[in-house]
Amino acid sequence: MTQSPQDNSAPQTPAAPEAPAPDTPPAPQTPVGGEAPAQQVTAPGPDPLREAFTGVRTEIAKAVVGQDQAVTGMLIALLSQGHVLLEGVPGVAKTLLVRSFAAAVSLESSRVQFTPDLMPSDVTGSLVFDASAADFSFRPGPVFTNILIADEINRTPPKTQSALLEAMEEHQVSVGGRPRRLPEPFLVAATQNPVEYEGTYPLPEAQLDRFLFKLVLDLPEREHEFEILERHARGFDAAELSAAGLRPVVDADLIAGAREAIAGIYIAPQIITYVVDLARATRRAPSLALGVSPRGATRMLGAARAHAWLSGRNYVTPDDVKALAHMTLGHRVILRPEAQMDGLDVNQVLDSIIATTEVPR
Numbered sequence: 001m002t003q004s005p006q007d008n009s010a011p012q013t014p015a016a017p018e019a020p021a022p023d024t025p026p027a028p029q030t031p032v033g034g035e036a037p038a039q040q041v042t043a044p045g046p047d048p049l050r051e052a053f054t055g056v057r058t059e060i061a062k063a064v065v066g067q068d069q070a071v072t073g074m075l076i077a078l079l080s081q082g083h084v085l086l087e088g089v090p091g092v093a094k095t096l097l098v099r100s101f102a103a104a105v106s107l108e109s110s111r112v113q114f115t116p117d118l119m120p121s122d123v124t125g126s127l128v129f130d131a132s133a134a135d136f137s138f139r140p141g142p143v144f145t146n147i148l149i150a151d152e153i154n155r156t157p158p159k160t161q162s163a164l165l166e167a168m169e170e171h172q173v174s175v176g177g178r179p180r181r182l183p184e185p186f187l188v189a190a191t192q193n194p195v196e197y198e199g200t201y202p203l204p205e206a207q208l209d210r211f212l213f214k215l216v217l218d219l220p221e222r223e224h225e226f227e228i229l230e231r232h233a234r235g236f237d238a239a240e241l242s243a244a245g246l247r248p249v250v251d252a253d254l255i256a257g258a259r260e261a262i263a264g265i266y267i268a269p270q271i272i273t274y275v276v277d278l279a280r281a282t283r284r285a286p287s288l289a290l291g292v293s294p295r296g297a298t299r300m301l302g303a304a305r306a307h308a309w310l311s312g313r314n315y316v317t318p319d320d321v322k323a324l325a326h327m328t329l330g331h332r333v334i335l336r337p338e339a340q341m342d343g344l345d346v347n348q349v350l351d352s353i354i355a356t357t358e359v360p361r
Contacts, residue, residue, distance in 0.1 A: 049258055050310065053079070055249040059104040062246045063238070064097050065231070066224040070215040072310075073327055074101050074189065079258055079306040082212025082299060083168050083188040085153075085203075085331065092217045094191040096238050098149050103241050105255065106248030107146035107185065114156035116199075120163035124173040125180075138175060143167050146183055146252070150190035154200040161207050164188060168210040185255050205290065205334075212299050213324075214331035258309070265305040266315040270360035274318055275301050281353045282329065287339035288349060296332045303328060318359045326350055 053075060060071050070086065074097075077084045086094045095111075102109035112123055125141035142148065143164070153161060166172060171186050172179045190211070193200060208214075220228065236244060250258075275297050283291030304320040311320070330346050339349070 047312070049254065049261065050312065052250050052254055053258060053310065056101070056104045059246050059249055060097070060100045062244045063100040063236075063241055064093050065227045066220050067093065067097060067217055069327075070097060070217055071101070073213045073215045074098075075310065076303050076306045076324070077212045078105065078185060078187055078255065079262055079309070080212065080299075080302040081185070081259070082303065083210060084190070085208070085211040085214045086189065086191045086217055087194060087214060088191075088217035089219070090193060092219060094217055095149060095151055097217070098147065098189040098191070100241060100246060101189070102147045102149075103246050104249055105147075106251040108183070109147040109149060110142040110145040111149040111151055112142050113151050114153045114160070116156060118156045118160045120160050121175075123160065123163045124167070125175055127176045136176070138180070140180075141173075143173060144180075144182060146185055146187065148186075148188045150188055152192060153190040154192040154203060157201055158204055158207075161201070161203060165206065165210065185252060208331050209293055209295055211331065212303060213327040215327060262305050262309045264314065265308050267301065267305065268315070268360070271304070271316050271318065271321065272301065274357070274360050275304075275321060277357050278321070278325065278329070278353065281357055282333050282350075285333075285349055285353060287336055287344055288333050289336045290332075290334040292329050292332045296329060300324060300328045322354060325354055 056075060057068070057071050064071070074084055076082070086097065088094055099109070099111075112118070121141065123141050123143050125139050125144065127136040128139045129135075130137045148164075148167075150164065163173075166174060167182060167186070168188050170179075171182045171184070173182065174180070188211075192203070219225075279292040279294070279297040279300075281291075282288055285291065300321065301316075303324050304316045307320045307324060308314070308316045326347060329350060333346060333349070335344065335346060335349070
C-alpha cells in the first residue's frame with residue numbers, strides 16, 4: 001500500500017504499532033543465558049501431568065500436617081531419580097510421610113527396620129539351596145521394590161549401610177556374582193535420628209553422597225501440633241491411611257511421562273557454570289574440610305530441572321538452584337573442627353557461599 005507524501009514543513013509522526021489480537025498469548029520470558037530454541041521456551045500454562053503431581057501434596061496432607069518442604073523434596077527426588085534422607089527426632093512423622101507418599105504415588109513399598117544385628121543379605125536377598133533342584137536359587141530381599149523405607153538407617157553398622165550403595169547408584173544389586181536389576185522407579189527413603197543421639201552410627205561420606213536430599217523434619221509449629229492432636233481426637237489412625245481418605249493420584253506410567261518431560265527442560269550454559277561455581281566454592285571454603293563432589297553438582301542440576309518443571313517452566317533459572325542448595329549440598333560437606341568451635345554451622349557457610357557466588361543474569 002502506497003502512503004501519501006508527507007508535508008516537509010511539518011514534523012513526521014511515526015505510525016502507531018498495530019495492537020495485538022485479543023487472543024495473542026504473552027511473549028515468553030527469555031531464560032538465563034540467552035535465547036534457547038523456540039520450541040523449548042513456553043509461557044507457564046496448565047499441564048494435566050504437572051497438576052497430577054501437585055495433587056500428591058494434597059493427598060499426603062490428609063495424613064501428614066505441615067512438612068511441605070519435605071513433601072516437595074520427595075517429589076523432586078522421585079522425578080529426578082534420586083533418594084532422600086529424612087532426619088528428625090522420634091515422633092515427627094518421618095515414616096508416616098514416606099508411607100503416605102508411597103500410597104499417593106501408587107507404588108509398591110517395603111520397610112526395613114535397621115538394627116545393629118541386621119546383615120547385608122537381609123536387605124539385598126541371598127542364595128538359598130533348593131534341595132528339589134539340587135541348586136541354589138535367589139531369594140529377593142526387601143530392596144526389590146519401588147520405594148524402600150530404610151527406617152532408622154543410622155542404627156545399623158556401616159557394613160549393612162553399604163549394602164545400599166550399589167542399589168542407590170546403579171539400581172541393581174549383585175548377589176552370587178550376578179547383577180540383578182531393581183524395579184523402576186526405585187527410590188530409597190531413609191530415616192534417621194540426629195547423630196548426636198546414643199546408639200547411632202553416622203553414615204559414611206560415600207553413603208551420604210548417594211542421597212540427593214537430606215530433609216530435616218523439625219518439630220511442628222503450635223497450630224500444626226494442634227491440628228495433629230485434633231485429628232487423633234477424631235479417630236485418625238496412622239496404620240490405616242485409606243481410612244483417612246488418602247488415595248493414589250499418579251502411577252508408574254505418569255512418573256515415566258513426567259521424567260520424559262523433565263529431560264527436555266532447557267539448561268543454559270550459564271546455569272551449568274553457576275552450579276559448577278557453587279560446587280567449587282565449597283571445596284575452597286576455609287570453614288569446610290570436605291566440599292561437594294561432581295556427583296553432587298550433577299544431582300543438583302537434575303533436581304533443578306525437576307523443580308523448574310513443577311514450577312510451570314521448561315527452563316532452569318538460578319532461583320531453582322538456590323531453592324535446592326541447602327537440601328542438596330548440606331549433607332555433602334564437612335565442617336572443620338575449628339569452624340565448629342567458632343559456632344558456625346553448615347547452613348551459615350552455605351549461605352555465605354551462595355551470597356558471594358556470581359549469579360548469571
